[in-house]
Amino acid sequence: MSAWTPTEPDLSGLTAVAMSGGLDSSVAAWLLARQGVPVIGLSMLLWDHSGVEAHGRCCGALDLGDARRVAGQVGIAHYTLRMDEEFRAKVVDPFVEDYLAGRTPSPCVRCNTWVKFDLLLERARRLGASRVATGHYARILPGADGPELHTALDTAKDQSYYLFELTREQLAASLFPLGAMEKPQVREIARTAGLVVAEKGESMEICFVSGGVREFVEAQVAGHPERYAAAGRVALAAPARLTDAAGNRLGEGEPFYRYTVGQRRGLGLAAKSPLFVLAIEPGENRVVVGEAQDLLAPGLHGERLHWIGPPPAGPVEATVKIRSRHPGVAARIHALGAGRARIDFAEPQRGVTPGQAAVFYQGTRVLGGCWIQDRT
Amino acid sequence: MAFVYLDNNATTPLHPRAREAMLPWLGERHGNPSSIHRFGQAARNAVEEAREQVALLLGARAAEVVFTASGTEANNAVLAHVTGGAGRPGHLLLSAVEHPSIREMALRLARLGWEVTRVSPGADGVVPADAMRAALRTDTRLVALMLANNELGTLQPVPEVAQACRARGIPLLCDAVQAVGKIPVDVDELGADYVTVGAHKFHGPLGAAALWVRAGVEISPYLVGGGQERRRRAGTENVAALAGFGAAAAAAMDELAHRTAYLAALRDRFEAALPQRAPGALVHCAGAPRLPNTSHIALPGVEGESLLIRLDVEGIAVSTGSACSSGTVEPSKTLLAMGLSRDEALSSLRVSFGMMNRAEEVDHALDVLAREVAELRRVAPVAEAAAR
Numbered sequence: 001m002s003a004w005t006p007t008e009p010d011l012s013g014l015t016a017v018a019m020s021g022g023l024d025s026s027v028a029a030w031l032l033a034r035q036g037v038p039v040i041g042l043s044m045l046l047w048d049h050s051g052v053e054a055h056g057r058c059c060g061a062l063d064l065g066d067a068r069r070v071a072g073q074v075g076i077a078h079y080t081l082r083m084d085e086e087f088r089a090k091v092v093d094p095f096v097e098d099y100l101a102g103r104t105p106s107p108c109v110r111c112n113t114w115v116k117f118d119l120l121l122e123r124a125r126r127l128g129a130s131r132v133a134t135g136h137y138a139r140i141l142p143g144a145d146g147p148e149l150h151t152a153l154d155t156a157k158d159q160s161y162y163l164f165e166l167t168r169e170q171l172a173a174s175l176f177p178l179g180a181m182e183k184p185q186v187r188e189i190a191r192t193a194g195l196v197v198a199e200k201g202e203s204m205e206i207c208f209v210s211g212g213v214r215e216f217v218e219a220q221v222a223g224h225p226e227r228y229a230a231a232g233r234v235a236l237a238a239p240a241r242l243t244d245a246a247g248n249r250l251g252e253g254e255p256f257y258r259y260t261v262g263q264r265r266g267l268g269l270a271a272k273s274p275l276f277v278l279a280i281e282p283g284e285n286r287v288v289v290g291e292a293q294d295l296l297a298p299g300l301h302g303e304r305l306h307w308i309g310p311p312p313a314g315p316v317e318a319t320v321k322i323r324s325r326h327p328g329v330a331a332r333i334h335a336l337g338a339g340r341a342r343i344d345f346a347e348p349q350r351g352v353t354p355g356q357a358a359v360f361y362q363g364t365r366v367l368g369g370c371w372i373q374d375r376t
Numbered sequence: 377m378a379f380v381y382l383d384n385n386a387t388t389p390l391h392p393r394a395r396e397a398m399l400p401w402l403g404e405r406h407g408n409p410s411s412i413h414r415f416g417q418a419a420r421n422a423v424e425e426a427r428e429q430v431a432l433l434l435g436a437r438a439a440e441v442v443f444t445a446s447g448t449e450a451n452n453a454v455l456a457h458v459t460g461g462a463g464r465p466g467h468l469l470l471s472a473v474e475h476p477s478i479r480e481m482a483l484r485l486a487r488l489g490w491e492v493t494r495v496s497p498g499a500d501g502v503v504p505a506d507a508m509r510a511a512l513r514t515d516t517r518l519v520a521l522m523l524a525n526n527e528l529g530t531l532q533p534v535p536e537v538a539q540a541c542r543a544r545g546i547p548l549l550c551d552a553v554q555a556v557g558k559i560p561v562d563v564d565e566l567g568a569d570y571v572t573v574g575a576h577k578f579h580g581p582l583g584a585a586a587l588w589v590r591a592g593v594e595i596s597p598y599l600v601g602g603g604q605e606r607r608r609r610a611g612t613e614n615v616a617a618l619a620g621f622g623a624a625a626a627a628a629m630d631e632l633a634h635r636t637a638y639l640a641a642l643r644d645r646f647e648a649a650l651p652q653r654a655p656g657a658l659v660h661c662a663g664a665p666r667l668p669n670t671s672h673i674a675l676p677g678v679e680g681e682s683l684l685i686r687l688d689v690e691g692i693a694v695s696t697g698s699a700c701s702s703g704t705v706e707p708s709k710t711l712l713a714m715g716l717s718r719d720e721a722l723s724s725l726r727v728s729f730g731m732m733n734r735a736e737e738v739d740h741a742l743d744v745l746a747r748e749v750a751e752l753r754r755v756a757p758v759a760e761a762a763a764r
Binding site for chain 1: 679681682685686688689706748751752755756
């Protein structure tokens with residue numbers, strides 16, 4: 001048994017609630033404040049939308065106004081921390097670089113780990129807070145080796161996938177007050193409390209992109225050529241060669257970064273059976289296409305392997321999700337050293353997409369995960 | 377001692393005499409000062425009495441005082457007037473420590489082809505009069521130099537610059553918003569052509585300010601509409617706020633000598649104890665002429681933003697410089713103009729005292745400050761704060 005065995009979360013000291021201005025974090029703040037524990041609200045100014053007046057973007061200025069207003073309604077102090085430089089360096093630049101490297105990135109995972117926990121927890125501690133609370137749908141439960149990350153009770157809302165890179169140390173300093181609640185219940189609480197965000201919709205998938213993702217990538221590279229030095233070698237508008245797996249040329253398409261592995265629509269190729277993107281090769285400016293069965297992969301290679309608990313001694317049997325809405329597949333995980341991993345699926349899977357996260361579950365518990373490099 | 381408010385350069389609590397003067401106009405009395413009937417006459421009377429009280433505090437004549445809704449409006453109005461009817465663009469001369477209501481207006485004019493010269497302060501936070509004089513040109517249409525800087529509290533050499541302007545026939549705008557009510561301000565001694573004043577910086581209400589325009593100097597209305605304020609500012613007067621403004625001015629007039637001494641005593645008590653309580657702490661511009669109520673301090677290795685939030689959690693309200701609408705903290709442009717680095721600017725804190733503060737509050741604030749600075753240095757060591 002470790003020393004970390006409380007039955008009730010320890011709420012002594014100051015708790016900082018990360019407030020995005022959305023429904024969930026607002027209700028999290030309201031619930032904590034109502035318990036009478038000392039709470040402050042923190043919002044992060046992450047991205048300057050320069051005039052884009054859209055709600056539902058967790059990093060936008062309008063939503064920060066909502067966060068401030070909710071803090072006022074809840075009766076807690078609220079502070080906005082400017083973290084746009086960190087957000088650009090930790091989330092936006094890697095996002096653009098991933099596309100330029102032929103990967104399909106998962107910026108929300110990066111943001112959750114690096115911004116909402118690494119950075120915000122560190123800033124909150126500087127402000128004298130002992131922990132950070134968020135509106136995530138996930139649970140932190142005590143385990144034999146310290147705190148464990150588990151799925152939310154409301155499986156439809158579960159966000160544990162996005163949190164797989166958290167450490168035990170971070171989980172010990174985190175609170176997810178909504179982890180055992182259902183969304184309709186959360187909205188009802190907001191209505192009863194009269195919070196101004198009670199009728200607000202879900203936030204968008206990628207908060208800093210207001211138009212198309214590919215247009216965003218092109219605008220970033222064009223606007224900041226120095227930042228994407230590697231992209232200097234990429235002819236941004238050059239159409240990619242579309243080939244089959246054997247290298248036979250099938251036609252010309254859009255620039256390579258406009259494709260995603262598994263994509264079917266918009267290939268513009270005539271064929272007897274439907275064609276799918278199998279691989280993207282930026283160096284060759286080539287997009288490999290093939291038939292549905294070619295997409296089936298027996299496993300994947302991963303990098304930056306992370307275990308929340310102590311690393312296991314041998315291969316691990318777990319259910320692996322290869323994207324946030326993936327139902328999960330039984331798999332065996334082999335750690336290969338230096339953060340690398342090979343994952344063998346019990347059943348071949350479609351849509352093994354480089355740049356996405358593969359997250360490991362045993363029952364409701366999140367063991368950890370890795371980032372997909374390629375299929376096996 | 378739950379809350380201590382030490383951010384009086386942002387705004388001040390209302391003087392009891394101002395509150396008393398306002399209450400009838402928020403209750404049983406009402407009227408539009410432009411109406412002919414006796415309701416209007418009573419409201420007109422209240423506004424004109426306030427005008428006399430404000431004029432008296434400035435050593436001016438009532439007819440020279442134009443009421444506005446904010447110091448920002450008054451400053452904007454002068455720049456709009458001077459540059460509006462000018463035909464082709466000319467030259468504007470500003471100090472680099474002006475309030476944003478002047479700085480941003482100048483930026484807008486620069487986009488329209490105006491040439492703008494900004495004269496930086498020295499390391500003591502004072503803009504040298506010589507440098508201002510040397511930057512005057514034959515096509516200079518307006519000079520702007522504030523009397524007391526809102527962040528540092530330093531007093532600027534307005535009379536010297538005014539003399540040079542007068543000799544060349546160039547109008548001078550002096551933003552005296554932070555000075556009035558804290559130190560004696562006499563428009564004739566200043567020698568400016570336009571002086572702006574705001575009520576809420578000296579225990580008057582928000583939403584009331586004034587532009588003093590020297591007799592014989594023109595000002596065209598910035599807001600057009602009705603003929604209020606002798607056709608110099610349209611819009612129905614905010615009678616309650618102006619009544620409070622007048623009463624705050626009268627109170628300042630009565631208390632001024634006491635205020636200057638009282639505020640300086642609070643500030644000196646704070647600054648004398650500070651180095652022992654927060655090792656390494658410095659007071660910016662301590663040797664320069666400055667307001668009696670403002671202490672701008674540097675805490676090397678301490679992130680001002682984090683310290684401000686920690687102090688607020690403990691009930692002590694201070695500022696890191698000028699407030700910003702998004703609620704985030706930016707390095708002070710004034711400190712950068714003084715030659716400080718970004719990190720130095722971000723480790724500064726502004727403590728500004730007011731007439732409602734007590735000596736015990738200063739002592740309590742020092743206790744909390746000492747504790748929070750030590751704690752912050754423990755959790756976020758110098759190297760880390762500097763690296764950010």
